[in-house]
Structures are given as C-alpha cells and as structure tokens.
Amino acid sequence: MQNAIIDPNQGEVSPTTTEGVAPAIIRRCRDDERATILAIIQAAAEAYRGVIPDDCWHEPYMTLRELDGEIAAGVEFRGYEMDGALVGVMGVQAVRDVDLIRHAYVLPGQQGRGIGGELITHLRRKSARRMLVGTWSAADWAIRFYQRHGFEPVPTAQAPKLLRAYWNISERQIEASVVLADVRPIPAGTPTRFLRC
Ligand SMILES: CC(C)(COP(=O)(O)OP(=O)(O)OC[C@H]1O[C@@H](n2cnc3c(N)ncnc32)[C@H](O)[C@@H]1OP(=O)(O)O)[C@@H](O)C(=O)NCCC(=O)NCCS
Numbered sequence: 001m002q003n004a005i006i007d008p009n010q011g012e013v014s015p016t017t018t019e020g021v022a023p024a025i026i027r028r029c030r031d032d033e034r035a036t037i038l039a040i041i042q043a044a045a046e047a048y049r050g051v052i053p054d055d056c057w058h059e060p061y062m063t064l065r066e067l068d069g070e071i072a073a074g075v076e077f078r079g080y081e082m083d084g085a086l087v088g089v090m091g092v093q094a095v096r097d098v099d100l101i102r103h104a105y106v107l108p109g110q111q112g113r114g115i116g117g118e119l120i121t122h123l124r125r126k127s128a129r130r131m132l133v134g135t136w137s138a139a140d141w142a143i144r145f146y147q148r149h150g151f152e153p154v155p156t157a158q159a160p161k162l163l164r165a166y167w168n169i170s171e172r173q174i175e176a177s178v179v180l181a182d183v184r185p186i187p188a189g190t191p192t193r194f195l196r197c
Pocket of ligand 1: 103118139
C-alpha cells in the first residue's frame with residue numbers, strides 16, 4: 001500500500017501517481033458523501049456481529065439520522081480515497097480539552113493493507129491535544145490496532161468516567177466499552193507530508 005498524499009493547502013487532495021499504481025489520498029469528506037460514509041460504516045461494522053453483546057448490536061449498525069447527529073455534534077470525517085472512491089473513514093471530534101477519534105471504519109475488502117494506519121497517523125498528526133478513543137471491549141482487533149498506533153487502555157476504573165464526560169452514549173454501551181489514550185509519540189520516519197494538512 002502506498003502512502004496517501006495530503007494537499008498542504010487545505011488538507012485536501014493532492015494525488016500522485018506512481019506508474020501503474022492507483023493514486024491514494026486522504027482528504028476531508030464532503031457533506032454530500034454521507035451515504036458513502038454510512039455504507040462504509042455499515043459494511044465494516046459487520047465485524048461486530050456476534051462479537052459485541054447482542055443487545056448492543058443494531059441493524060443497521062448506524063442510521064443516516066444517527067450519522068447526521070454525529071456530524072452535527074462536531075464529528076469531522078477524513079476519508080481515504082483510492083481510484084476515486086472512498087474506502088475508509090475516520091472521524092475526529094473536539095470535546096473540550098481532548099480530541100476523540102470516532103467511527104474508524106475501512107471497507108472489509110480493503111482492511112489489513114495499512115489504510116486505517118494511515119488515517120489514524122493523519123489524525124494524530126493534526127491534533128495537538130490529548131487524544132482518546134473508545135471501542136467495544138470485545139473488539140480485541142480494534143484495541144490491538146489502536147495499541148499499535150500509540151494508544152494504551154486507561155485503567156478500567158477510569159473508563160466509565162471518561163466515557164460519561166466526553167462521549168454521549170448509553171450506560172449499556174459504557175459498560176461494554178474501553179477507552180484508550182494516546183500515550184506514545186508518532187514514530188520517527190512516518191511521512192512528514194502529513195504535517196501540514
Ligand atoms: C479497525 C480498522 C479501522 C483498521 O483499519 P485497517 O485498514 O484494517 O488497518 P491497518 O491495515 O492499518 O492495520 C490492520 C492490520 O493490517 C496489517 N497491515 C498494516 N499495513 C499493512 C500492509 N501494508 N500490508 C499488509 N498488512 C498490513 C496490520 O499489521 C494489522 O494486522 P494485525 O491486525 O493482524 O496486526 C478496520 O480493520 C475496520 O474497519 N475494522 C472493523 C470495524 C472496527 O473494528 N472499527 C474500529 C471502531 S472503534
């Protein structure tokens with residue numbers, strides 16, 4: 001997987017094409033792309049089926065109305081575009097003194113190729129504040145993914161307090177979730193072109 005390119009002007013597109021390789025870019029998602037964002041979330045959220053507690057699983061996992069609500073509450077999505085199509089999304093939401101990573105999803109057929117890694121590195125580069133991410137405690141792959149990208153679980157006793165303070169989710173979801181905090185610097189050698197977007 002090549003590294004996606006970011007346009008320094010406004011954090012949007014600046015694709016390059018290596019001969020024979022499709023251009024890949026990380027860019028801000030447009031307002032008219034909500035249906036595409038939702039489709040990616042719904043497809044990738046299939047990973048939770050049968051894994052998270054049954055009473056936490058909904059079908060669809062997220063509705064357009066819920067996505068609209070998240071965007072209205074300040075979640076900004078970045079997307080990973082390949083061959084002109086979004087294949088992964090990751091949101092960030094500024095809540096008081098922290099930036100939350102929200103709704104990280106890559107299309108199932110594109111997972112495991114480094115797309116999520118590039119998106120999270122991009123968001124970490126953009127943030128100068130403490131970053132937190134919450135996920136289902138049963139989603140061990142997601143926990144490992146965040147750990148590989150500089151996050152560590154906060155002590156179990158602190159997680160509900162943080163989830164109540166910074167998220168707007170049900171008590172049931174709080175019970176079934178963990179929180180990870182951004183504790184490690186981004187490794188040297190990560191492409192610096194991410195810095196200006
Ligand atoms: C979690 C998720 C967003 C990560 O995105 P991703 O694109 O799959 O992430 P990456 O490819 O960067 O890393 C995941 C795996 O791919 C591997 N990988 C990374 N770059 C790679 C590359 N260039 N080639 C092959 N494999 C690679 C990583 O080592 C990792 O493997 P591991 O889990 O066996 O250790 C995505 O898998 C997903 O949507 N999962 C379902 C929904 C979900 O759990 N979302 C989290 C919500 S909080």
